[in-house]
Amino acid sequence: MRSDFTATRTSPGPLVLLHGLGRTPLSMWRLARRAQRHGYRVHNVGYPSRRAPIGSHAEHVGRRLAAIATAEGPFDAVTHSLGGIVLRAAVAGGWLPAGALRRVVMIAPPNAGSELADVLARTPLFRLAVGPAGPELRTGADGFPSSLPPVDFAVGVIAGSRRSRLLFGRVFAGANDGKVSVERASVAGMRDFLVVPRGHTFLMNAPEVVSQLLHFLAHGAFVRAGATS
DSSP: OOOOOOOOOOOOOOEEEETTOOOOGGGGGGHHHHHHHHEEEEEEEEEOTSSSSSHHHHHHHHHHHHHHHHHHHHHEEEEEHHHHHHHHHHHHHSSSOGGGGEEEEEOOBTTTTHHHHHHHOOOOOHHHHOOTTGGGGGGGGGGGGGOOOOSSSEEEEEOOOOOOGGGGGOOOOOOOOOOSBHHHHOOTSSSSEEEOOOOOGGGOOHHHHHHHHHHHHHHSSSOOOOOOO
């Protein structure tokens, strides 16, 4: 299988959705319905995000997605938060061929870790609440994201910039969505990058985000102000 990074599909194909840390496929339900109305065959994939380290999730999810690709061909994907790291790790670990991916939109991904994980990783309650994957999202060289290579598939990243008014928002030096900073959402090798004034938790449900991700999946780029598609 080979990814088609440039061609525009005449009709949508398979679409995989991957939720974030501490969430379930239910968190991607609205997006799944919207994508189905656009003709996508949606696979809203779940994984026990709080029960295992990221590497284990990557193997489990990667094998499931490889089976989808074998049955249906290269697919598009939309991830939220940790889901983007799991997808990258599945490719890097060899469980999912990069050629199985056509186009991917990562929403609020901690591609370079999260300062919030740096602060909270030392607290037992954090580890208890989010499991082993949460502390792995540290920003330093010992954080899991730093072990991953640049992406070698077509990726567009959407980051949020609505600061949290709670304590969590104070651990970031720059623009952030309350969980992930704009700066750390980007990843080497991505095709496009977009910032929207939204918070982390429900970023994937924002109408403008859904419209933008559907445009990227169809055309390989986000819509800019004043541009026409």
